[in-house]
Amino acid sequence: MKKTSFVVTFLVLAWPAIVENFLQSMVGFVDSLFISKLGLIEVAAVGVTNAILQIYFAVFMSVATATAVFISRSIGEQDKEKSKVIVSHALILTSCIGIIFGFLSFFFASDLLSLMGASAAVVDVGSSYFRIISIPSIFIALVFTMGAILRGTGDTKTPLHAGLWMNLIHIVLDYILIFGLFFEGFGLTGAAIATVLSRMIGVGLLLRGMNRKNLLPPLDLRLWSIQTDLFLRIVRIGIPAMLERLFMRSGQILYFGMIIRMGTDIYAAHTLTGNFTLFSTIVGSGLAVATTTLIGQNTGSGKLDHVKRYGNIAISLTSIIMTGVLLIVWLCSFGAAEWFTTNSEVIHLMIAVLLIDLIAQPATGIVTSLTAILQAGGDTKYPMYVTWIGIWAIRTLGVYLFGVYWGWGLIGAWSAIALDNYIRAGILYWRYRSFKWIKPI
Template structure:
């Protein structure tokens, strides 16, 4: 249901509204990331006997799953764009009390999402080895990563329904239902991963393919659950008829979502070059980098969840013609995000090895990753600003600014600086992460500056 907008006037009321939406969204983001966290944990503690029987060691296993997951996330941007667009447009209609228009938007979003999911499945399954090559995988990593990718990609159409359906519910002001769905997704993924990777309780020891099968099963069932929920009706949204294409609504969704998709695609394209730089350092460096990324995602959770709340609240307030409350929602979400993420970052600075050893048992990986993880700890306020103010801008109908700022910062700062620090100054993985943290600081500053300007308040959705 929608947040009562008229009541959200004072700072305490704004904080309550942000937390009401944001905390379940943080939980949902945690559970979304848990799929990758569980896979990294289980693969990082892969039985040496199982690894040897499958022809690889732990470093190869971590690199194969990491690169395959990177390919998956690149393809997921197709329907993540639709998901973001549906959140923004539905939030506007809910704020304006136009529920039928919100339901029409839901139907169109699911239709586009299904098409994107099928396209992603085709690309991942057909071109898995070539996609692994694009990220610089060596022969062994390419072989095992392609198998992992093909298995996990089987759920992509239903994964699209999961992402788009949950995003639509968030736009209506319901962040609890997506949280419940992701609890089931993670229960299935965690249970099957623990049983299938090393072969416990009589189940076959499938190695990294077991982790892929577990992720595919959990996300596929999650997609079915979201569709069943929407068919029954939840939070004012109801999928009560088969969708028929509506050009106007499709364009409104894509106009808001495509810049986000382009933003993510440009970012993922930059990562292709980035990963080549890391792979040139060595397999252990890539395994360390992938582990840092996994742990870093923990610190993202408050920012990502509160960005969801900011997108929804800013969109609903603008739909109700309340620009001042929309602005206050964005700034209050940032204040809370900076506090939460700063606290997590402090732990990274104080004890990075504790986090690293939880996920991997390889001491060389721990040694390489310790200093970069400390850098991530110091970058938390900038990351909070980037996530939350970018989400606020999207909710306000200005999706192009995050795209422009990311394109400039990633391609004009992160990549050239990383090349300089790695190739010229030979700083290895430390140089990679110094360039990344510099990029974080620039993007956060630009997002804050643009939101503070207030030009988004005159944007049309």
């Protein structure tokens, strides 16, 4: 195959995932826009809640990552029955984890918000929002896993179609339930209900898509009985991926807490800036989907020369595209920031922080692609160790030193984040060049 053929294959597989994730980012953007009309307390409450939910997502995404690796390998091996067994195990594991996190949310919502350092006003507003969003965590978890199953087979269009309807419904319900139509709106509670309803619809659509693709295992004990060896192998791949994300999210909780203590306006600026940077992040996640699928399938079929070609293409394109997207976002932010707040200090701070993140984007793209490559190759431990060191020894410490100790505030915090990304990019690239990351699973 010519290099252009590899690039085309990569982009054809990636574009539905990019569009799907872009739609999700648009929903988050519109959701934040609606909530910003309620007040900065509500913005801060949603920001703190989402920071905690990122830990939930880390666990759910680890199951999805392991599922995608195993499914893509089995597709490369052309073993259909093995694929169905993997699907059944993934759905069982996902459902159990979702139920457990639902119970945790019911009992500890207020405690978790307080642990984040949120003020009494933010905890009061955010507790009910957090409970409504996270008690039905099983639906969040299933959306992650079922999407990963479909994408692991090379089908990125079905999750796109499901995501399109889910997100359109979310936006409509969001507006109606927050502000009302022929009735008084429910405010922040309405936003939470809209999110849950749209996720339930998304699960239904993904189930239908899996059924049409003949991916749902029939009710056969042979396929649904737990095979201990396979189950443990899925867990073995998933745990380092989970810990990698948990190290990231737990570090975020710590330095988010530092930023919260800088003041409500500063944390609101941090939260609103995150909504702008989400565009490049979501595009990178879409490219990582294609990376995982192609690396996994070609590893499963033993085409190691193709694995190397796709790896090089993924690194280059992910870095370039993510940087280009954030450049456009930064240029648009000069006018778009005023949609969220009229506070001039918050607006100026958002624009300055976005510029720092733009400078960091080439490294962020490299980290995004290399993490997907190594995990798809079966080497989930190395990215875990690199994230652990980067987040705790560089990023969190850097936020304290730059942002708090030396008094640079939010500028210092985001500078530490940029430094961490560049260091991790270098370490991960060194591992990638060794090709010791291609492992049996």
